Amino acid sequence: MINKAVKAIRTKKSRPKKSILRRWSIANAAFFFVAILIVAFASFRIVLSTIDKSNKQSMIQSMNNLVTPLQESDVPLSVKNLKSYLKIDSDLEINKNEYVIQTSPVLSNMIGQKNLSFYIYGNNKKLIFSTLDKSFPFHRDTGGKTVLINYKGSQGFLLSKAISSVKSNQIVGYALIFFNLDPFTSLAQEIFSYFVWIALVGFVTAAFFGYWMGRRFTHPISKITGSMEKVAAHPDEKFVPVEIEQEDEVGQIAKFYNSMMNRVNYYIEQQKGFVSDVSHELRTPLAVIDGHLKLLKRWGKDDPKVLEESLSISIDEISNVKLMLEEMLSISRLENLPYEYLMKKCTPLKETANALTNFKLLHKDFIVELDNKVIVSTEIQMDPSHYVQALNILLENAVKYSPDIPKSIKLTLRESGKYVEASVSDQGMGISKEDQNLIFERFYRADRARNREIGGTGLGLSILSKMIKQYQGEIKVESKLGEGSIFTFKIPKVKS
Numbered sequence: 079m080i081n082k083a084v085k086a087i088r089t090k091k092s093r094p095k096k097s098i099l100r101r102w103s104i105a106n107a108a109f110f111f112v113a114i115l116i117v118a119f120a121s122f123r124i125v126l127s128t129i130d131k132s133n134k135q136s137m138i139q140s141m142n143n144l145v146t147p148l149q150e151s152d153v154p155l156s157v158k159n160l161k162s163y164l165k166i167d168s169d170l171e172i173n174k175n176e177y178v179i180q181t182s183p184v185l186s187n188m189i190g191q192k193n194l195s196f197y198i199y200g201n202n203k204k205l206i207f208s209t210l211d212k213s214f215p216f217h218r219d220t221g222g223k224t225v226l227i228n229y230k231g232s233q234g235f236l237l238s239k240a241i242s243s244v245k246s247n248q249i250v251g252y253a254l255i256f257f258n259l260d261p262f263t264s265l266a267q268e269i270f271s272y273f274v275w276i277a278l279v280g281f282v283t284a285a286f287f288g289y290w291m292g293r294r295f296t297h298p299i300s301k302i303t304g305s306m307e308k309v310a311a312h313p314d315e316k317f318v319p320v321e322i323e324q325e326d327e328v329g330q331i332a333k334f335y336n337s338m339m340n341r342v343n344y345y346i347e348q349q350k351g352f353v354s355d356v357s358h359e360l361r362t363p364l365a366v367i368d369g370h371l372k373l374l375k376r377w378g379k380d381d382p383k384v385l386e387e388s389l390s391i392s393i394d395e396i397s398n399v400k401l402m403l404e405e406m407l408s409i410s411r412l413e414n415l416p417y418e419y420l421m422k423k424c425t426p427l428k429e430t431a432n433a434l435t436n437f438k439l440l441h442k443d444f445i446v447e448l449d450n451k452v453i454v455s456t457e458i459q460m461d462p463s464h465y466v467q468a469l470n471i472l473l474e475n476a477v478k479y480s481p482d483i484p485k486s487i488k489l490t491l492r493e494s495g496k497y498v499e500a501s502v503s504d505q506g507m508g509i510s511k512e513d514q515n516l517i518f519e520r521f522y523r524a525d526r527a528r529n530r531e532i533g534g535t536g537l538g539l540s541i542l543s544k545m546i547k548q549y550q551g552e553i554k555v556e557s558k559l560g561e562g563s564i565f566t567f568k569i570p571k572v573k574s
């Protein structure tokens with residue numbers, strides 16, 4: 079399954095089916111287009127409502143002027159009686175004749191207003207007078223409000239009022255005022271068409287701009303995917319970090335990717351190194367055992383001295399290999415300590431005292447001094463057996479690397495803020511500055527030739543530093559060649 083996927087990656091450069099870039103530029107353009115249209119439509123509506131507001135008052139005023147004299151009639155309005163109410167001093171037929179309008183003081187007042195036309199209907203809803211169009215359709219009373227209507231392709235505001243006689247209180251006719259919006263709508267249409275053009279040009283520009291911006295954003299991502307493809311296709315090649323200068327979110331992704339890959343690589347290298355170190359370290363004792371067994375086969379049967387020496391060397395080497403295997407197991411266990419271990423607590427003073435009692439039994443030739451500055455009840459966040467193991471590694475090393483007199487070791491316990499510190503100092507052979515940086519590495523042994531006689535695997539301090547790290551602690555060494563060493567580790571106290 080995985081092989082297939084890797085093969086697929088190796089054979090073709092993968093391209094996303096749905097490109098963010100394409101979607102981004104289309105969305106950008108569409109958004110711009112729709113936004114412009116919405117603005118155009120909204121401005122059109124705003125213009126209309128502004129016109130409506132500014133004309134409404136004058137329409138109502140004109141309506142009152144027109145209706146007031148007509149309310150005097152107590153009979154239904156007709157072409158004939160309308161003449162006297164509108165004070166038309168003429169024999170001419172009442173129609174949209176300009177002369178008629180100008181001779182009427184009522185009408186001439188109102189007719190100066192552009193776009194306004196007036197209509198009067200009898201109570202039978204038949205048109206009896208109009209200033210413009212003879213066939214304007216009747217519309218019932220609009221209740222003092224203007225309404226937007228379409229008439230013969232023209233849009234406009236209409237105000238209609240029933241005329242009720244002040245004498246008889248009967249409806250004698252109807253008056254209508256129509257405000258034609260044609261000049262405004264044609265202007266608005268013209269503006270709207272400009273908007274449409276702007277929207278179209280905007281669409282194309284936004285698409286290009288969106289594409290350009292998108293490319294800028296996604297270019298670093300392409301670099302990361304390119305690097306991923308390379309890693310998948312050639313996992314054995316050295317990882318080259320992605321170079322991205324930008325400090326934004328994509329830059330952060332690249333940073334995380336680089337550090338993640340560096341970590342993965344580090345662990346892979348560690349793994350490889352571990353295997354090669356182990357095989358290398360095992361080769362020497364196995365070669366020694368092999369040599370002595372051959373020696374035994376050839377001479378040993380007859381020579382008790384060779385037999386004795388070869389057997390004891392072989393036994394020593396085998397116990398060394400055994401120890402090495404145990405320590406390696408211990409390292410691999412420490413790589414991932416179960417949660418319950420990390421949650422365990424221990425009382426350093428109590429555990430140190432116990433460890434020292436055992437130590438003194440085994441190393442009677444050593445003077446061990448405990449300098450304690452920790453109160454009895456202080457607890458640290460560490461499994462007790464690991465704490466004792468840590469102390470023992472340091473104490474055993476102090477013994478191993480203090481071949482000459484004075485054979486004295488000092489163990490100090492003290493509290494330092496949130497931590498408890500334990501240090502083991504000896505007056506042994508000490509460690510050079512260069513070696514101090516390396517002794518925590520697996521299998522590293524300073525002065526190999528000399529240390530071979532002392533014995534050891536080069537794993538103790540590596541185990542110790544792994545363990546301390548797991549418990550969120552720290553370890554350090556101070557040493558002077560020929561004078562002695564102080565190893566100090568600190569572990570967080572239990573949070574109260």
Ligand code: ADP
Nearest residue numbers: 475476479508517523524534535536537538539
């Ligand atoms: P080992 O002791 O089995 O060789 P360690 O990991 O415990 O492995 O130590 C690594 C190396 O660090 C040792 O080989 C030794 O050279 C050096 N070292 C450790 N502790 C001391 C010490 N107390 N004094 C001098 N050298 C030390």
